[in-house]
Amino acid sequence: MIDVEDLIALVRNYNPRCNADLIRRAYAYGMKMHDGQMRKSGEPYFTHPVAVAAILTEMQLDDATIVTALLHDTIEDTRSTYTEVSQLFSPEIAELVDGVTKLTNLQLSSAQSQQAENFRKLFMAMSKDLRVILVKLADRLHNMRTIKSMKPEKQVQKARETMEIFAPLAGRMGMQWMREELEDLAFRVLNPEARNSIIRRFLTLQREAGDVVHRITADIRTELDREGIEAAVYGRAKKPHSIWRKMQEKDLAFSRLSDIYGFRIICRSVADCYRILGVIHGRWRAVPGRFKDYISQPKSNGYRSIHTTVSGRDGKRVEVQIRTGEMHEVAESGVAAHWSYREGVRGRNPFAVDPAKWIASLTERLDEGDHDEFLENVKLEMYSDQVFCFTPKGDVIQLPRGATPLDFAYAIHTRIGNSTVSAKVDGIRVPLWTRLKNGQSVEIITAEGQRPQASWIDIVTTGRAKAAIRRSLREEDRGRFVKLGQELARAAFDHVGKKATDKALRTAAKMLGCADDQDLLARLGSAEITARKVVEILYPELSIGRPDEVDDKRPVIGLQDDHLFRRAPCCQPLPGERIVGITYRGKGVVAHAIDCPALAEFESNTDRWVDLKWKAGRHAPVNTVSLELTISNDAGVLGRICTLVGEQKANISDLRFTDRKPDFYRLIIDVDLRDVEHLHMVMTALEADTDVAQIGRYRDMTRKP
Structure with a gap:
C-alpha cells in the first residue's frame, strides 16, 4: 500500500x-x-x-x-x-x-x-x-x-x-x-479465449514482421526532421478489445485487419499540426474516407486532434493522430482537465471544456419524460452505434450511427421523407447530409411537389430510406427513360434504313419478353437493353458485315492457351492504350498500363513480363474505369451528370462521394467503357458541363491484382 x-x-x-x-x-x-x-x-x-x-x-x-x-x-x-x-x-x-x-x-x-x-x-x-x-x-x-x-x-x-x-x-x-x-x-x-487469441496473433505477427511500430515511428521522425518540424512521435498496437470490436463490426478475420497500429504526433502549435498533416500525406498515401479534423470541429467534450489513416510500410494501414501539447492534455484527461493542476496552479487549458455546459447537454431532459424514455435517450447517449433523436412533439426516433435528417424523415413516414426539402436540428437549419447526434431535436420541413433526388441515395444510411428513394426514382425516371429510349431506338433504326414504328417496337417487346412497347423503351433508356439488340432481333440479316466483336474474356493478343486474363485494378487499362502483362501465380496474366507505377516492382523479374496488345475490333463496354469529379453542390447537377454518361452509351456501375462541402461535391464514378476513345467521349461530355469544375482519371495504387 x-x-x-x-x-x-x-x-x-x-x-x-x-x-x-x-x-x-x-x-x-x-x-x-x-x-x-x-x-x-x-x-x-x-x-x-x-x-x-x-x-x-x-x-x-x-x-x-x-x-x-x-x-x-x-x-x-x-x-x-x-x-x-x-x-x-x-x-x-x-x-x-x-x-x-x-x-x-x-x-x-x-x-x-x-x-x-x-x-x-x-x-x-x-x-x-x-x-x-x-x-x-x-x-x-x-x-x-x-x-x-x-x-x-x-x-x-x-x-x-x-x-x-x-x-x-x-x-x-x-x-x-x-x-x-x-x-x-x-x-x-x-471473453478470455478471444482476448488470448488476439494476443497470440500479435506475438506471431511481431515475430514475422519485426517491430513495425519502431520502424514506422522512425520513418515519421525522419520526415519531420527533414522539414524542420519539432514534434514527439509515439506509436503502439491497438488494444485487444478494440481489435475484437473492429473484427465484429466489419466481419473480418484478424489476418484481414489492416489498421491495427496507431501513431500520435504531438507538436507545438496548430499551424504545425497542419504542416505535419501535409508531410504525412506527402510521404504516404491517404486512405479515402478516413480523415477527420477535430481541431476545426472539436468534440463536445473538448477533444481536438487531426485523425488520418495512411498506407504505411508494406501496405499496412496505420492511423495517425496529430495534436498540440495542450490538446493532448485534454485528450488524455477529457472533462477532468478542467480541474487539473500544474505547478500549483489550476489548469487554464484553453481546450478544456466547461463541465457545467457538458453535463447540461446530457441532463437537460431529466425533468420530463418517463423512465424508459430517459434510459433510451440518456444511457444510450454514451454508445456510438445508435443515435436517439426527438421529433418536435417529443417522440423518440432510433437511428443507426451516421444517420442524417433524411433518415429521420423516412423513419417517421415514407411520404414525409419523399417530400423533404430541408431540416432543422435544435432549431437551426442544417444541410440534409448532416450527421445526427444523440439527444438532438429534428424538425423536417416538407413541400408539396418535392420528389427524391438521385444524390439522396448517398446521403442516407438506413435500408428503409434507400429502398424508398430508389422506388420513387424508378417511378419518376420511367418517363425520362421512355423518352431517351425513343431517341435511341429512332437512331438505331435509322442507321439500318428502317423506321421505329409502334408495331415494330411491340413486336420486339414481345420477342424480348417485355410487357409492352413502353416497357421496352424504358429498358432501352435505362441501358438494360441495347438498341442494337432490338434491331438485330427484328432484322437478323442486317447484322452481317458489322465489325467483329472481341471476346471480352480474351481481348488481347499474346496470351497462352492456359492463361487467364484480367485488367489491373490499380491502373485500369483500356483497349487502345499500350499495355504489358505480368504473370501472377494462380491469377494468370494481369494487364497493366505501360506507365503504371506498379510495374516498378517487377523491373528485376523480367521473366514475369508478357508482351500483350489489344485485339482489333469492337470491344464490349465491360471495362470499368474510375473518374474523379468535382461538381457544384446544386439541385439536379448529379442527375444531369448521370444523364450525360448515359447519353454516351456508358453505364455507371458505382458512385461514391469522397467529400461534401456547402458549395461542391467531390466524387468517384465507376464507368463501364469500350475503349480509350469511349473514355475520351465521356470525359469530353462531362468536361463541357458548366457545373463540372474538374474531372480526371482516378487511379488507386493501393488496389493490388
Missing part, C-alpha cells in the same frame, strides 16, 4: 502548493475508519481508497478530489457520517463523498425500469459535481484491476456493467485511456 508521504509526493509532482496537512488528516481518518476491514483478496480494505487516490493523481486533480477518493467508502462502510466528514474536512468534500456513496449504491445492472431510475440518479449526481463520477470511475478501474479475487459470477456481472456503462461513460468524458483499460479488463473476464 502507498504510504501517505508517497501519495503526497505524487500530488506535489503537479501541485507543489497542495494542502499536505489535509491529505495527511484524510489518510489517517480513512485508515482509522476502515481498520479491521479486509478486501476479498485478503488485503487491508484501506489499500483500495489509497489506490483510487493514486489513480486520480495521474489526472492531476485537485486536493478535494484526492481527499474524496481516500474517504469515498467511509460514509457507506464505516461508522463515519456526513456531518462528521463535513466538520473535519469541509462541506465540499462531504458533498463529494456523499455523491460517490449514492452512486455506489445504485444497481446499474438491475431490471429495466429500476435501471432507468438509477441512471436518472447517476446523471443527477453528475450534474451537481462531475468530480463525483471521476472518483467513481477511478474506483471502478481499481476494482477491475483486482477483480480476480471475486467469485466468477460476480466477476461477470461487474465486467458486463463496466463494458456497458462505465467504459462508454469514460469515453464520452474524453478519458480514452481509461475507457480502453476498462474495456480490456472487462474483455478479459467476458
Whole structure:
C-alpha cells in the first residue's frame, strides 16, 4: 500500500502548493475508519481508497478530489457520517463523498425500469459535481484491476456493467485511456479465449514482421526532421478489445485487419499540426474516407486532434493522430482537465471544456419524460452505434450511427421523407447530409411537389430510406427513360434504313419478353437493353458485315492457351492504350498500363513480363474505369451528370462521394467503357458541363491484382 508521504509526493509532482496537512488528516481518518476491514483478496480494505487516490493523481486533480477518493467508502462502510466528514474536512468534500456513496449504491445492472431510475440518479449526481463520477470511475478501474479475487459470477456481472456503462461513460468524458483499460479488463473476464487469441496473433505477427511500430515511428521522425518540424512521435498496437470490436463490426478475420497500429504526433502549435498533416500525406498515401479534423470541429467534450489513416510500410494501414501539447492534455484527461493542476496552479487549458455546459447537454431532459424514455435517450447517449433523436412533439426516433435528417424523415413516414426539402436540428437549419447526434431535436420541413433526388441515395444510411428513394426514382425516371429510349431506338433504326414504328417496337417487346412497347423503351433508356439488340432481333440479316466483336474474356493478343486474363485494378487499362502483362501465380496474366507505377516492382523479374496488345475490333463496354469529379453542390447537377454518361452509351456501375462541402461535391464514378476513345467521349461530355469544375482519371495504387 502507498504510504501517505508517497501519495503526497505524487500530488506535489503537479501541485507543489497542495494542502499536505489535509491529505495527511484524510489518510489517517480513512485508515482509522476502515481498520479491521479486509478486501476479498485478503488485503487491508484501506489499500483500495489509497489506490483510487493514486489513480486520480495521474489526472492531476485537485486536493478535494484526492481527499474524496481516500474517504469515498467511509460514509457507506464505516461508522463515519456526513456531518462528521463535513466538520473535519469541509462541506465540499462531504458533498463529494456523499455523491460517490449514492452512486455506489445504485444497481446499474438491475431490471429495466429500476435501471432507468438509477441512471436518472447517476446523471443527477453528475450534474451537481462531475468530480463525483471521476472518483467513481477511478474506483471502478481499481476494482477491475483486482477483480480476480471475486467469485466468477460476480466477476461477470461487474465486467458486463463496466463494458456497458462505465467504459462508454469514460469515453464520452474524453478519458480514452481509461475507457480502453476498462474495456480490456472487462474483455478479459467476458471473453478470455478471444482476448488470448488476439494476443497470440500479435506475438506471431511481431515475430514475422519485426517491430513495425519502431520502424514506422522512425520513418515519421525522419520526415519531420527533414522539414524542420519539432514534434514527439509515439506509436503502439491497438488494444485487444478494440481489435475484437473492429473484427465484429466489419466481419473480418484478424489476418484481414489492416489498421491495427496507431501513431500520435504531438507538436507545438496548430499551424504545425497542419504542416505535419501535409508531410504525412506527402510521404504516404491517404486512405479515402478516413480523415477527420477535430481541431476545426472539436468534440463536445473538448477533444481536438487531426485523425488520418495512411498506407504505411508494406501496405499496412496505420492511423495517425496529430495534436498540440495542450490538446493532448485534454485528450488524455477529457472533462477532468478542467480541474487539473500544474505547478500549483489550476489548469487554464484553453481546450478544456466547461463541465457545467457538458453535463447540461446530457441532463437537460431529466425533468420530463418517463423512465424508459430517459434510459433510451440518456444511457444510450454514451454508445456510438445508435443515435436517439426527438421529433418536435417529443417522440423518440432510433437511428443507426451516421444517420442524417433524411433518415429521420423516412423513419417517421415514407411520404414525409419523399417530400423533404430541408431540416432543422435544435432549431437551426442544417444541410440534409448532416450527421445526427444523440439527444438532438429534428424538425423536417416538407413541400408539396418535392420528389427524391438521385444524390439522396448517398446521403442516407438506413435500408428503409434507400429502398424508398430508389422506388420513387424508378417511378419518376420511367418517363425520362421512355423518352431517351425513343431517341435511341429512332437512331438505331435509322442507321439500318428502317423506321421505329409502334408495331415494330411491340413486336420486339414481345420477342424480348417485355410487357409492352413502353416497357421496352424504358429498358432501352435505362441501358438494360441495347438498341442494337432490338434491331438485330427484328432484322437478323442486317447484322452481317458489322465489325467483329472481341471476346471480352480474351481481348488481347499474346496470351497462352492456359492463361487467364484480367485488367489491373490499380491502373485500369483500356483497349487502345499500350499495355504489358505480368504473370501472377494462380491469377494468370494481369494487364497493366505501360506507365503504371506498379510495374516498378517487377523491373528485376523480367521473366514475369508478357508482351500483350489489344485485339482489333469492337470491344464490349465491360471495362470499368474510375473518374474523379468535382461538381457544384446544386439541385439536379448529379442527375444531369448521370444523364450525360448515359447519353454516351456508358453505364455507371458505382458512385461514391469522397467529400461534401456547402458549395461542391467531390466524387468517384465507376464507368463501364469500350475503349480509350469511349473514355475520351465521356470525359469530353462531362468536361463541357458548366457545373463540372474538374474531372480526371482516378487511379488507386493501393488496389493490388
